[in-house]
Amino acid sequence: MRARVAIVYNEPIPSRYDTAGEEKAVKGVLDAVVAVRRSLLELDCEVTRVPLTPPFERVVEKLGLKDVDQVFNLFEGFCGQPETEALVPEYLEGIGIPFTGCPATALGLCLDKAKVKVLLQAAGIPTPDFQLLNLETLHMFQLSYPCIVKPRREDASHGINVASVVNDSTSLLSQVKLVSGAYGNSLVEEFINGREFNATVIGNSQCSVLPVSEIIYSLPPEMPEILTFAAKWEPDSPYFRGTKVVCPAKITAKERENINKLALAAFRLLGCRGYARVDMRMDREGRLNVIEVNSNPDISPDAGAARQAAAAGMDYTCFVEKIVRIALEKEEHGYQDSSFTGKRQAGYNENTATYTRVQAV
DSSP states (O other): OEEEEEEEEEOOOOHHHHHOOHHHHHHHHHHHHHHHHHHHHHTEEEEEEEEEEEHHHHHHHTTTOOOOOOOEOOOBBTTTTTGGGGHHHHHHHHHHOOOOOOOOOHHHHHHOOHHHHHHHHHOOOOOOOEEEETTTTTTOOOOOOSEEEEEEOOOTTTTTTTSSSSSSHHHHHHHHHHHHHHHSSEEEEOOOOOOOEEEEESSSEEEEEEEEEEEHHHHHHHHSSOHHHHHHHOOOOOOTTTTEEESSSOOOOHHHHHHHHHHHHHHTTTTEEEEEEEEEOTTTTTEEEEEEEEEEEOOSTTSSHHHHHTTTTTTTTHHHHHHHHTOOOOHHHHOOOOOOSEEEEEETTTTTEEEEEEEOO
16 A cells, blocks of 8 residues: 655745745745655655645644645744744644654754753753843843854744854844844854854664765855855855855764764754754864754755765655655654555665665565
């Protein structure tokens, strides 16, 4: 029997991001939907698409999902309401339908950058010092410049631009006012201007780290080396042209080992499963600092996670199949055997950082 898989995602609708010029990131989920559907069809699945729009009561109606074996969860939350990202997995957990990616608790936690940093610090995982500030609490600032000002609860580099790195009280005031007005409390963090890496962890009871990426900047001196919204979404911008991703990163075996250990530690600490990306930077002493943990990151074919999977020897369909199989692991979730068989079976070799495929017999 063919596996029945529903791709659940947020239907892009007009929001505050349209006025901020950031609607491209919101609509980016559609690229992943098209690619994942194509791969699932190649794996001989019956595929349905379930676009969601608010309010949540309408979501419950659409998520009856009585005739599916599994949900491929690409839901990123409703536009302008990032906290709703956890609603779909929370609902699916309640009715016992397996789904891809991280559980509701991890999604909700990783969205709150301040909570993540508190947990990282408590666990002894290096992360830059920070404060939550708004215009009323700005007088309590006690960090060392330079700092970076970012929204507390956003992803896809929303709210990150050339002015985000501040070096004095005047620019700090300006940026906190801007970010707080648009997104709520500002997360102000001591800025580490060292090498920047990210690593995707994939797995559940058994986890592996895909080949590491490094972000290489070639920008004018007056432009801070940060991954702005423009660097991700605006091809004509200086940031887009001056930002390059190298994967696999040109690092030593020891550096790779340290990055992998840190990525796995953060992944497990925050209760992630399926897949998540850990972003980190190296300080002046060569010590790695976790900047963010991105649960359920973008997996469209041109995104970082898929790039890292390709560097491990996986084509895109193998990557999708791996994500599906992880979601069906019985030992973690207690699910019954699924009808999912796929056309391929594959395994990741953590020691050689390769991914081998064999055709199912």
